[in-house]
Amino acid sequence: MKKLNSLAAVLTAGAILLSALPGSAKADEEQDRRKASLFGGSASRSGTLASLSENSSEIVVKTKISASQLTKKFGVKLLATPEVLKEQGIFAVKVPKSKNFKSVLSDMKNSSSITSAEENMKGEGKGFGYTLPNDPYLNNQWHLSKIGMPVLWKNYSLKNKVKVAVVDSGVDATQPDLSGQLLKGYDFYSKDSNPNDTLGHGTAVAGVIAAKANNGVGVAGVNPLAQIIPIRVSASKSINSVDALAGLSYAIKSGAKVINLSYGFPAPNSIEFDIIYEAYRKGIVVVAASGNDGKSVNYPAGYPTVISVGSTGKNDAVSKFSSYGGALDLVAPGENIATTMMNKRYGIGSGTSFSAPIVTGVASLVLSAAPNLNPIEVEYLLEKGAAKLSSSKNGWSTKAGFGRVDAARTFQTDFPSIKNDSGNVRSKARKVTLNKAYSDRYDYSGDSDWYSLKVTKNMKVRVDVSGVTNIDSDVWMDQYANGKSVSPVQYDRAKISGKESFTRTLKPGTYYFEVYDANNHWSQQNYSFKVTALDTTAPKTPIVYKVKSRDLIIKGKAEKNSSLLLKKGSSVLAKGTASSTGTFSVKLKTRQAKGTVLYLTAADKSGNKSKATKIVVQP
Structure with missing residues (x-):
């Protein structure tokens, strides 16, 4: 067996990138910026009342006051809420029929006592259906050869086990190919410690990731070294927000290094965003299915700190059902995927629900080889190593992301050079002067470039960030005093590939600018950043x-x-x-x-x- 070469060789380079992951001291500030980019306006408020589903009556709320004060202040009824959410000040409440749901939700969103308030949505588990042939599918796992697994089996020796949380419908512990692969989990649907699968979806997802290999039985998982933490949050083809949030929180506390989410909601949820960002902050890779409605990427896949995965067929054509858009990161096989089923059986499944665990499996293989890599580094290796399905300058497209995941190529991928990169935190901001253009790149997943400008007199300026193909440039501008961001403003006026340009009137002081891609995407194409002084002297009277x-x-x-x-x-x-x-x-x-x-x-x-x-x- 060969030892790891390229991936092992970049471990020292990895230390250079590690600072890109927000540390606890600055994570809240960074989180607010990315949240504002996604939700718009104030980072502490989100959602739109116009998009509420019919017959809405339940709200998930993150509060600064006690549960009793919450129910009294807003006239709502407290619902059963998992302890793992209560610890974070998150509660599920029901709005009485005597009250107007939209009005109560609006009051909560605008209350200083509330951090976030969202409808308790129901997410669809489309793609849960699959046929159950009578014969095993060990020789029908076309996806394994497609993503280059035979190259890894032949050339690499991996030994480190990696904890992978599967937040889903639970896992059937009696499945032979998952025997010994499961760790302690929890059932938030039935509220007990036995996350047994009664639907089959979670068992199928777990098998794609971690089914035993070379045991002469059934199928082989992408990473048989993965240890599955089964977390049951649903028993049907739908899932509610509260159980999903509880499952995510449990996954973080359980020590998972990778979390797989093969479900989706139609709209973002600020509480979900915060919990997933906490996982990102703690170095946990989160992978989610893009969705199966052939429309926009679902959530949580749509969040920038999540690796969103669409589906492809045997010939690398993107599946017709695969959801797509600016937030898409990768695609992976998702048609007729042979895997484990309940009751010691095997079958096939189609949908992005099965594409996501393939990427999860490869991500866990990377962490088995290099346990110290953070989510930014893992995502970049996966995306850079993917088989390109687009001829664009950075190999990305709305339909296929950065391409179809390729495990073999991922293990041969190096990190980019960031020798001349602008600082990725405020304290390392590149000092700039007026009327001079500066060049940089979106070097890797989640890269951000900081600039600082010292202003000595009142003036009007124009800030320009040139467009880059397939990049959705965002600019965050503020000042900094007493350890806090002052007068922040975020600009994201242009569409993907567009130029950001705006004017501001400045007073004397130091101003900071952060340039980043809204979807944590990267490109090898340079952009330019320039602050131009504009004349603010009025013409003389004619x-x-x-x-x-x-x-x-x-x-x-x-x-x-x-x-x-x-x-x-x-x-x-x-x-x-x-x-x-x-x-x-x-x-x-x-x-x-x-x-x-x-x-x-x-x-x-x-x-x-x-x-x-x-x-x-x-x-």
Whole structure:
């Protein structure tokens, strides 16, 4: 057996990237920025009341007050809530029929006593269906050869076991290929410590990841070294927010290094975002299915700190059912995947529910080889090592992400050089000067570049970040005082590949700018960052020569090349432009009567306007 070569060789380089993962001291600030990018506006508020499902009556709320105070203040009834959520101040409540659900939810979202409030949505488990042939599928696992597993089996010797949480419908512990592969789990659906599967979905997902290999029975998992932590959150083709949140929290506390989420909700949830970000902060890789409705990527797959996975068939064509969009990261085989089933049986499953665990399996293989890698590094290796299905500059597309996962290529992938990268934390921000362009890249998954600008006088500036193919550039701008972000503002006006540009009026002080991709994507294409000083001095008041009632031309002098606007009351009579020497001639359409009062203003190219010159028409 060969020892690890390329992946092992980058372990020392990995230490360079480790600082990219937010440490506890700055994680809250970074979390707020990414949250604002996703939800918009204040990072502590989210959601839209217009998207509520019919017959909504339950809310998941993260509160700063006690449960009794919560129910009294908003007139809601406390529902049974897992202890793992209560510890975080998260509760499920029911709005009485006598109250208006939208009004209560709105009151909670706008209350200073509430951190987050979201509808307790029901997520669809589309793709749970599968056929159950009578014969085993050991020789039908086309996905294993497709992602290069035979190369790993032949050339690499891995020994480190990796804990993988499967938040799903539970796992059938009697399945022979999963015997000895399961650790202690929990059932949040039945509220006991026996996460036994009654649906079959979780058992199938677990088998794709960790079914025993070379035991002469059934099928082989992508990573037989994975130890599955079964967490049951559903017993049907739907799942509610509270159980999903509890399952995620339990996975984090259980010591999982990878979490697989083969379910989806139609909209983001700020509480779910926070819990997943906590996993990311603690170095846990989170992988989720993109969805099976052939539309936009579902959540939690849509969060930037989650590796979202779509589906492909045997010929690498993206599956028609595979959900796609700007948040998609990778694709993996998801059609006719042979795996473990309940009752000691085997069968096949189709859907992104089975694509995600293939990526989870490869991610856990990477961590088996290099346990100290963080989520940023693991994601980059998976994406950079993927088989490209797009000819774009960074190999990404909305349909296929960075391509189809390839385990063999992942193990031969190196990290990018970040020798000249701008600092990825505020304290290491690159100092910039006005009117000078700086070049950098979105070097790796989750890369962010910080810049600082010292301003010595009141001025107006324009900030420009050039567009990069397939990158959704975001710019965060603020000041920093007493350990806190001051007057933050976030810009994400352009679409993917577009340029970000905005103007701001600044007072003396130091300003910080963070540039990052909204979806944690990367590119080898450079972007430019530039802060341009704009003229804030208003033009001098125009000088107008005497105007008589018979005149059709008004002449005078104004700032060179300035734009002129002639008005009578609120009506615009004429426009003109001063010459390069400052002279102007503004033409009137009709003569003006004696005593008529007109006003003429000049504006420079920066938009600064002069005081108006009062003109009284002479006889």
